[in-house]
Amino acid sequence: MFLLNILDDTDPYFWAFIGVGLAIGVSVAGAAWGIFITGTSLLGAAVKAPRIRSKNLISIIFCEAVAIYGIIMAIIMQTKLNEVSELVLDDYYAGYSIFWAGMTVGLANLACGVCVGICGSGCALADAQDGSLFVKMLIIEIFGSALGLFGVIIGIIMTSNANFD
Amino acid sequence: MATFNVDDGYLEGLCRGYRSGILKTTDYANLTQCDILDDMKLHLAQTDYGDFLANESKLTPTLIAEKCREKLINEFFHLRAHAVEPLATFLDYITYGYMIDNIVLLITGTLHERDTSELIEKCHPLGMFDAMATLSMSHNVSDLYHSVLVDTPLAPYFVNCLSEEDLDEMNIELIRNTLFKAYLEDFYHYCQTLGGTTAEVMGDLLKFEADRRSITITINSFGTELTKDDREKLYPEIGFLYPEGIARLAKAEDIEQVRGAIDYCGAYRNLFQETSFNADKSLEDAFFEYEVELNKLAFEQQFHYGIYYSYLKLKEQEIRNIVWISECVAQNMKSQINQYIPIF
Numbered sequence: 001m002f003l004l005n006i007l008d009d010t011d012p013y014f015w016a017f018i019g020v021g022l023a024i025g026v027s028v029a030g031a032a033w034g035i036f037i038t039g040t041s042l043l044g045a046a047v048k049a050p051r052i053r054s055k056n057l058i059s060i061i062f063c064e065a066v067a068i069y070g071i072i073m074a075i076i077m078q079t080k081l082n083e084v085s086e087l088v089l090d091d092y093y094a095g096y097s098i099f100w101a102g103m104t105v106g107l108a109n110l111a112c113g114v115c116v117g118i119c120g121s122g123c124a125l126a127d128a129q130d131g132s133l134f135v136k137m138l139i140i141e142i143f144g145s146a147l148g149l150f151g152v153i154i155g156i157i158m159t160s161n162a163n164f165d
Numbered sequence: 166m167a168t169f170n171v172d173d174g175y176l177e178g179l180c181r182g183y184r185s186g187i188l189k190t191t192d193y194a195n196l197t198q199c200d201i202l203d204d205m206k207l208h209l210a211q212t213d214y215g216d217f218l219a220n221e222s223k224l225t226p227t228l229i230a231e232k233c234r235e236k237l238i239n240e241f242f243h244l245r246a247h248a249v250e251p252l253a254t255f256l257d258y259i260t261y262g263y264m265i266d267n268i269v270l271l272i273t274g275t276l277h278e279r280d281t282s283e284l285i286e287k288c289h290p291l292g293m294f295d296a297m298a299t300l301s302m303s304h305n306v307s308d309l310y311h312s313v314l315v316d317t318p319l320a321p322y323f324v325n326c327l328s329e330e331d332l333d334e335m336n337i338e339l340i341r342n343t344l345f346k347a348y349l350e351d352f353y354h355y356c357q358t359l360g361g362t363t364a365e366v367m368g369d370l371l372k373f374e375a376d377r378r379s380i381t382i383t384i385n386s387f388g389t390e391l392t393k394d395d396r397e398k399l400y401p402e403i404g405f406l407y408p409e410g411i412a413r414l415a416k417a418e419d420i421e422q423v424r425g426a427i428d429y430c431g432a433y434r435n436l437f438q439e440t441s442f443n444a445d446k447s448l449e450d451a452f453f454e455y456e457v458e459l460n461k462l463a464f465e466q467q468f469h470y471g472i473y474y475s476y477l478k479l480k481e482q483e484i485r486n487i488v489w490i491s492e493c494v495a496q497n498m499k500s501q502i503n504q505y506i507p508i509f
Contacts, residue, residue: 033167039372040170044178048185121170122467125178129185 012087012095016164019102020077023155026106027070027148028111034063038120049128056127056134059120061139066148067112073105073155084165093163101158108151115144169468178248180472184464186213188483196490197502202229217369226491233484237368238290241477251359255470257318258352259477263292264319265348268340271300272309287442294318301416308326322347342382342399349375353403359470366471368464373459375404376433377452383414383423384448405430445504454506457482461508473502 021105038059046053077098123137170177188196194233195208202224210216217232218224247254267288274284281298288297294317298299300309311321322344349371379400386396397415401407406414406427413426427433436451486505493502 037167037170037174040174041178044175045182047179048182102466118166121174125181125467128178128182 011030011116012092012164013081015095015099016081019099020074020081021045021102022099022106023077023107024074025072027073027109028067030106030110031063031067032113032115034066034110034112034115034117034120037114037117038063038124041121042124045124045128051131052124052127052134056120056124058138059116059123059141061118062145063113063120065145066109066116069148069152070109071106073101073152076103076156077159079144080159080163082140084164091164094164095160097158101155101162105151105155106156108154109148110146112148112151115147116141119144166468173252176244176247176252177467177472181246181464182474184472184479185215187479187508188212190507193486193505193507197499199494202226202491202495205229205494209487210410210420223416226495229491230484230488233487235331237477237480241291242449244473252470252473254355255359255363256473258355259474260291261318261348261352262345263289264294264317265292265322265341265344267292267297268300268314268319268344269299269337269433272340273337275300286361295486319344319348322351339395339399342378345378346399346401349401350403356470362466362469363471366466366469366476367470370459370463370474372404373456375401376406376410376427377432377456378436379404379406379411379414380423380427380433380448381418381452382418387419399472406433450504450506453482453485457506457508482506 042052042056042059046056067079080094080098115133118139119141123134123141126137180332192208192212196205198206199205206218206224206229208385209218214233214236217236218229221228221232242395245253270288271281271284274287275281281300285297296313296316299313302312309322314323315318324347353368353371353375356371357364359367382396382399394416397411400411400414402411404411410426410430414423417423417426424437427437432455436448436455439451440446456478460478462467463471463475486508489505490502493499
């Protein structure tokens with residue numbers, strides 16, 4: 001069966017580049033998701049309570065931070081991608097580790113973006129009713145934001161020994 | 166939850182903004198201390214109502230109610246204009262109840278030989294549909310159905326009450342209740358197809374509405390010509406009382422038996438007990454109060470459509486409160502002024 005050797009025969013660069021793509025792509029998807037969830041609620045609530053406009057942009061910024069984590073990881077990972085004349089075992093290790101680090105970071109940031117988005121939406125609506133609730137809701141968002149950070153830390157640890165040389 | 170805001174996030178924020186404009190106990194405290202209607206106008210100007218009475222010279226309670234209702238209807242149509250499916254269908258379903266009331270109004274008015282344009286002015290604006298003016302031409306129900314109603318969204322509700330008999334007083338009320346039963350059941354099943362939080366919240370609200378109608382129909386039918394079989398056909402088949410309580414209600418002959426029929430349902434038992442302890446409070450008032458509690462609870466959850474229905478009901482209660490207070494002020498009967506139902 002020609003399929004049996006597919007994992008052996010696939011070039012490690014294939015995995016590595018897809019990993020970089022996942023890191024940035026899925027993180028941005030998470031950030032975008034979070035921003036639209038918060039943004040629409042903020043727009044609706046601000047019609048009758050204009051005072052919430054500026055403060056609640058902080059929720060949007062938290063969602064944006066998720067995309068920034070993705071960019072940072074993608075940049076770190078792609079600096080490890082050098083062209084090699086002959087593939088050795090270390091290069092296979094590098095390929096796999098960059099792929100799965102990218103997957104880890106991407107999925108963690110996706111979850112984080114959605115979480116911060118939904119919290120931010122609730123925060124905007126609660127702030128419109130009662131201004132004293134804003135700071136408390138923000139603390140919940142900060143905890144949600146930490147999830148993306150966990151993904152980045154693990155990603156960095158996973159790729160620390162990976163290099164193509 | 167994660168994709169609700171794509172289509173409906175803005176309107177939810179807007180509806181909650183409207184909800185925060187509902188009059189609070191401090192506003193009611195100010196209103197009840199007014200001595201003349203102009204004072205009320207002053208106090209209302211500081212609430213979300215603003216200067217809605219600015220151009221009116223002669224204030225009467227009916228005028229104030231009309232203007233409040235106008236504001237509510239403008240808000241509802243604003244929400245409806247911005248809604249996309251499935252919220253648009255949901256908001257349309259809310260208006261069908263008013264359509265039924267309008268149809269019954271027009272038919273009754275025609276029976277009493279009133280002028281059609283006068284009647285159309287009295288119709289509820291939320292329940293307008295095309296071809297309302299031609300309702301006056303019909304003489305029996307199947308006529309009415311084939312000429313006018315088959316094009317409206319209410320067409321499927323007429324299945325049970327098409328008959329060749331002429332429209333007369335008794336028949337009209339039967340028609341109204343049959344239509345409303347079909348409408349409630351249809352709305353309930355539609356909400357269940359929407360699923361999620363909407364199904365849960367609206368399910369509770371509509372079940373209460375169905376039970377309230379069953380109990381009210383039963384109590385109002387004591388001493389009339391309505392037979393028990395006919396009465397049973399008017400009970401909606403959704404509701405906490407279905408099927409046990411409904412079967413017992415169908416056999417009830419006086420209010421004690423009604424009390425026994427609903428006894429197993431804790432909430433309604435408490436309502437009946439409240440009316441027996443408190444001579445001033447009628448069963449209707451107790452139902453209104455309970456309805457306000459249920460509608461307030463709908464706002465506790467996010468990402469569902471129940472808030473639009475609840476907002477409409479709470480504003481209607483607010484308008485009833487304002488009318489009560491303004492009538493008391495206008496007639497100088499301050500002793501009863503605190504019998505409105507506070508919302509927030």
